[in-house]
Amino acid sequence: MNLLRKILFPFAVLYGFITSIRNFLFDKGILKSTSFDLPVIAVGNLSVGGTGKTPQIEYLIRLLSNQYKVATLSRGYKRKSEGFILANSTSNAEILGDEPFQFYQKFPNIQVAVDANRTNGIVQLLLQKSKPEIILLDDAYQHRKVKAGFYILLTAFDDLYADDFILPTGNLRESRSGARRANIVIVTKCPKNLSDVKQEEIRLKLKLNCSQQLYFTFIEYDDAIYNIEDKIAVTEIKSESKVLLAGIAKPKPFFDFLKTENDECLIFPDHHHFSETDLNEIQNKAQGKKIITTEKDYVRLKEVRMISKLYYLPIKSTFVNHQQNFDATILNYVKS
The missing domain is CATH 3.40.50 (Rossmann fold)
Structure with a gap:
């Protein structure tokens, strides 16, 4: 303290x-x-x-x-929208927040909604044609x-x-x-x-x-890293020089799992909205190396601009x- x-x-x-x-x-x-x-x-x-x-x-x-029929209801922390929103094909991390957007992308068979007023959010979900x-x-x-x-x-x-x-x-x-x-x-x-x-x-x-x-x-931790087109075993990239990037509350375990002495770690605040300056810095640090981030950061990064050689490492409880x-x-x- x-x-x-x-x-x-x-x-x-x-x-x-x-x-x-x-x-x-x-x-x-x-x-x-x-x-x-x-x-x-x-x-x-x-x-x-x-x-x-x-x-x-x-x-x-x-x-x-x-x-x-399952629905998730979140506040949508740091989203750039207001009120009740039910995720659909036009949604992104800025509209929903990173975690709800992650739910929406990973689980297409559920409903994902955001509303700071949880009572109103539940009422709106129950008004949907397909009620949870x-x-x-x-x-x-x-x-x-x-x-x-x-x-x-x-x-x-x-x-x-x-x-x-x-x-x-x-x-x-x-x-x-x-x-x-x-x-x-x-x-x-x-x-x-x-x-x-x-x-x-x-x-x-x-x-x-x-x-x-x-x-x-x-x-x-998953035994592979992923992006839209590719999947690579963690064992293949473990000894490879790379950039590790995290904008989560406690990134140390993520870094510890992947890091070797030649890697560079970039730390951003939790739920960080990446600016053009941030993206340029990340690309300059990488210099063509693979960039591995958390799944939550990946849904934000791939929305603002696709960074070359960007991958994420899934986790589960x-x-x-x-x-x-x-x-x-x-x-x-x-x-x-």
Whole structure:
């Protein structure tokens, strides 16, 4: 914790008080929450960014979309549009935001919508000719004007909410007690071989109640990089000199997976909109080398201008153990 964050501690106390009052008013029904007559699953976190919401939403899409009509609803962070938008063939990352556009491109059999007003967004989805049977709310844990039927809370292995504090001293959007609203807590970005002893240690630290389930996941990288025309095995390019580019909250694992001593790493802010100057800088750094980026950055970069030799590395969320239990819990909720 740096000095400035310590100095801002009184503001963190005030912010925590305000968010606690807000949650109390929603809990008591004084502030209105709207429920809907279909399964609504909210995925989110207590902290600011970097917990792996996108791969977790994608996991749920894969689990559910073969059996049900699924829609995702996101705010569309940093999009250059307003109001409710349902993705279609004219959509791009600037209109939808990078993560919803990624969902739209990867999963053509689902509906993808954005609206900062999640209540209105759900209403608009239900007015569509082909209504969804399940709605996945992306980054909506604090959006309490909608009362979801099921809440999944994510917390990163190396940045547990139990070890954090409220903004601006820490990175929490609300107090740790907000975790009580979750049906399931998932510790993301774990080591692949996380031991049972360490899992139990984390379980005790998080202090979940007896009705809450706890799972552990890790980020699994694809064994190939891709672009519109090509697919190359990671083993083929690992020792090759290349440029690695990331505009995500926590890029270190991405770099660590691909980097060798001859590679150059370019870091941009999360959800960064790449300018012409940025693109020229990237091309100049590459000098004909392959440029490998994250899937989220790729959907933005290929929209503004196709950069030569640009590839992306897909990731997915994989359970350390008890995946079948998680799947069964979600499917049972939907069926009920």
